[in-house]
Amino acid sequence: MKILYFTQFYKPENIAAAFRASDHSQIWTSLGHEITVFTGWPNYPTGRLYDGYEMTKLAVENIGGVRIFRSASKIQPNTSFKKRIEAGASFIINGLKNLKHDSPVGTDYDVVLVTCGTVFSAWLGVHYAKQHGLPLVVEFRDLTYKQMIATGSPATSFKVRAMKALELSFCKSADRIVVLTKGFRDDLAAEGVEPLRITVVPNGADLVPCNHAWNNCLRFGYFGTMGLSQDVPVTVKYIGSLAKKGLASSYLLIGEGAARSEVESELTSSSQGFLRLMHGMPMNELERYYADVDMTVVSLQKSDSFAGTIPSKIFQSFARGVPVLYIGPDGDASNLIRESGAGIVLCGTIDEDLETLECFASRSDLAEELSRMSTSAINFMEQNYTRKRMADQMLLSLVGAVKNAN
Numbered sequence: 001m002k003i004l005y006f007t008q009f010y011k012p013e014n015i016a017a018a019f020r021a022s023d024h025s026q027i028w029t030s031l032g033h034e035i036t037v038f039t040g041w042p043n044y045p046t047g048r049l050y051d052g053y054e055m056t057k058l059a060v061e062n063i064g065g066v067r068i069f070r071s072a073s074k075i076q077p078n079t080s081f082k083k084r085i086e087a088g089a090s091f092i093i094n095g096l097k098n099l100k101h102d103s104p105v106g107t108d109y110d111v112v113l114v115t116c117g118t119v120f121s122a123w124l125g126v127h128y129a130k131q132h133g134l135p136l137v138v139e140f141r142d143l144t145y146k147q148m149i150a151t152g153s154p155a156t157s158f159k160v161r162a163m164k165a166l167e168l169s170f171c172k173s174a175d176r177i178v179v180l181t182k183g184f185r186d187d188l189a190a191e192g193v194e195p196l197r198i199t200v201v202p203n204g205a206d207l208v209p210c211n212h213a214w215n216n217c218l219r220f221g222y223f224g225t226m227g228l229s230q231d232v233p234v235t236v237k238y239i240g241s242l243a244k245k246g247l248a249s250s251y252l253l254i255g256e257g258a259a260r261s262e263v264e265s266e267l268t269s270s271s272q273g274f275l276r277l278m279h280g281m282p283m284n285e286l287e288r289y290y291a292d293v294d295m296t297v298v299s300l301q302k303s304d305s306f307a308g309t310i311p312s313k314i315f316q317s318f319a320r321g322v323p324v325l326y327i328g329p330d331g332d333a334s335n336l337i338r339e340s341g342a343g344i345v346l347c348g349t350i351d352e353d354l355e356t357l358e359c360f361a362s363r364s365d366l367a368e369e370l371s372r373m374s375t376s377a378i379n380f381m382e383q384n385y386t387r388k389r390m391a392d393q394m395l396l397s398l399v400g401a402v403k404n405a406n
Contacts (some may be wrong), residue, residue, distance in 0.1 A: 001033050001034070001110040001111060001399070002034045002108060002109045002110045003028065003034070003035050003109065003112075003113055003398060004036050004038065004109040004111070004113070004128075004134070005021065005025060005035060005036065005037045005112075005114075006037075006039075006112070006113070006114040006115065006122065006124055006125030006128070007021040007037065007038075007039050007114075007115045007117075007121055008040050008088070008117070008120060008121035009021065009117070010022055010037055010039040010040075010042070010068065011042075011063060012050060013043075013044045014044065014045065014281070014282050015045065015225070016117075016141070016203065016312035016316075017115060017141055018044070019205075019283075019312070020141075020203060020312075020390075021039075022063075022066075023206075023391070024387070024391045024394060026064050026066065027388055027391040028395060029064065029065040029066055030065075033395075034067075035066045035067070036067045036105065036109070037067070037068045037069065038069045038071065038095070038099075038105060038121075038125070039068060039069070039070060039071070039121075040071060040073050040091055041055045041072065041073070043075045045077075045225070045256040045257070045280040046279070047075055047076045047077035047083075049075060053070075055075070056072065057071075057094070057097075057098065058070070058071055058098040058103075058104070069098070071091065071094050071095050071098045072098075073090040073094050073095075074090035074091075075087070077256070084118070088118055088119070091120045091124070092120050092123060092124050095121075095124045096127075099124070107132045109134055110134075110135070110402050111135045111136070111137060111398050111402050111405075112129035112134045112136050112137070113125075113137045113398060114126055114129075114137070114138050114139065114170075115139045116138060116144075116167065116170060117141035117142055118144075119144055119163070119166060119167065119170075123170075126138065126169075126170050126173050126174075129173070130173060135402050135404065136173060136174050136175050136176075137174060137176045137177070137178060137397050137401045138174040138177050138178070139177075139178040139179075139180075140167070140177070140179045140180070142309065143167060143184055143187055143188075143308075144163050144167060145160050145163040145167060146187065146305040146306070146308070147305070147306075148163060149305045150301055150305035150306050151228045151301065152228075168188075168192075168193070171188060171193045174197070175197075175401035175404045175405060176197060176199065176397045176400050176401040176404070177193065177198045177199070178199050178200075178397050179198060179199070179200055179201075180201065180202055181200065181202065181309065181310050182308070182332060183307055183308015183309065183331055183332045184200075184308050185200050186308065187308055199396070201393045201397070202315075202385060202390065203310065203315050203385070203390070204315055204381075204385040204386055204387050205315040205318070205381060205386075205387065206386055206387050207319050207320075207378060207381060207386075208287065208290075208319055208320045210290050210291050210320040211291055212291060212294075212321060212322075212371075212374060214367040214368075214370040214371050214374075215249070215294055215366075215367060216366045216367050217246065217247065217248065217249045218248045218249065218294050218295060218361055218366075219249055219250045219251075220239050220248060220250065220251045220252070220293060220296070220297050220325065221251070221252045221253075221254070221289060221290070221292070221293035221296050221297065221322075222235060222251070222253040222254070222255065222296065222297045222299075223254045223290070223313065224255050224311070224313045225257045226253070226255045226256065226258070226259045226260045226263060227257040227258050227259060228259055229300060229301060229306065230257070230259065230299050230300060230301075230311075231259075231300065231301045231302075232253065232257075232260075232262075233259060233266060234299065234327070235251075235297050235299050235327055236251065236253075236263060236266055236272070236275065237350075238297075238350075238353065238357060239274065239275075240272065240274070241354055241357075242358065242361055243273075243274040245358065247358060247361035248274060248361065249274060250274050250275075250276065251275050251276070251297075252276045252278070253276070253277050253278070254277075254281065254286065254289060255280050256279065256280045263277060264277065287320075290317070290320045290322055293322065294322075294323070294370055295322065295323045295325045295344075296313065296317040296322050296323075296324055296325070297325050297327065298311050298313045298314050298317070298324050298325070298326050298327070298328070298333070299326070299327040299328055300327075300329060300333070301328070301329075302328055302329045302347070304329060306331070307330065307331030308332050309331070309332065309333060310332050310333045310336055311333060314326070314337065314343075315385055317377070318342055318377035318378070318380060318381045318385075319377075319378075319381050321375070321377050322374065322377065323342050323343050323344075323370055323373035323374060323377060324342065324343035324344075324377075325343060325344050326345045327346045328346075329347060330345075330347040339380075341373065341380075342373045342374070342376040342377035342380060343373065344356070344357065344360055
């Protein structure tokens with residue numbers, strides 16, 4: 001098949017959407033499919049163009065047999081809602097210019113795949129598929145209107161209602177819909193989207209060798225986006241409580257985002273000797289830090305609107321044999337961790353959570369338990385969530401969309 005893939009993020013960017021798009025594209029190419037990606041210039045998470053790139057209106061490159069068109073857009077740090085809107089709107093405006101009738105991107109495709117982690121690349125791809133009468137698959141990495149509600153916007157507000165209408169319009173246009181969690185499928189079905197058109201294809205990750213030396217005094221790490229959704233400052237309080245009791249020795253946070261400044265303030269305004277903060281970095285540089293922690297922290301605001309979310313950080317950690325400490329709402333993510341046997345879930349009140357966490361950190365056989373969890377994490381990923389397994393499932397949706405159109 002000839003597949004045109006719209007995604008705002010792609011290799012070499014260090015973000016889950018880029019990992020999934022790049023890995024799936026490489027796998028499909030190895031199977032003999034022709035993949036063309038329409039994306040932006042690599043700049044996430046710092047808002048600075050990656051070394052080796054010079055932004056032009058539209059350029060094409062080849063990575064591992066995948067043809068990639070990079071379209072110009074406004075580049076700036078992803079530190080506020082306003083800046084995200086500006087960058088996304090710029091991606092659409094420039095994309096429309098670069099996809100006119102004489103565009104080198106062309107129209108000779110069997111199917112269009114759009115990923116809706118941000119609605120901007122999705123809108124562009126949906127528009128292009130409709131304009132040229134091409135079969136369409138829409139992938140929802142997140143439901144943005146649910147995120148907006150969870151981070152404080154009233155469900156009845158104009159911007160939430162507008163975002164919801166936009167995302168549901170994508171569903172109406174699509175021949176097939178892919179979501180990352182069962183919770184997202186249920187949310188869309190509740191809004192009237194036919195369940196038979198929705199397929200769940202979770203995130204995944206391939207195993208990465210990682211040597212660990214488990215400790216009885218816990219070392220924690222948070223690696224990823226520090227946005228409002230993740231509620232990272234609260235995790236500092238959790239680990240700080242353990243540190244005061246001598247049950248945790250360190251908490252390393254690596255990443256960027258709107259909530260990073262709050263963590264920086266926490267670091268400078270108090271004597272948090274256990275706390276260390278670093279800027280985001282490419283995955284190859286991050287690998288060494290996975291080996292330096294006993295558990296990674298994965299957090300979400302404790303809102304029912306996030307109950308259907310499974311952060312990709314869980315899969316990245318499990319693939320390296322690192323157990324996960326999950327702080328967030330009870331739902332798809334907590335169920336996944338319980339099923340794996342490779343982590344701790346904290347879904348209660350702060351007092352309840354701290355009691356559970358302190359009980360775990362006080363175990364006399366803590367190092368042995370961490371080692372057992374590590375083995376469980378690796379086995380769980382190998383049996384259920386390899387990139388090849390996920391890419392094969394996604395491919396079935398693409399084939400289904402083509403058959404449906406014919």
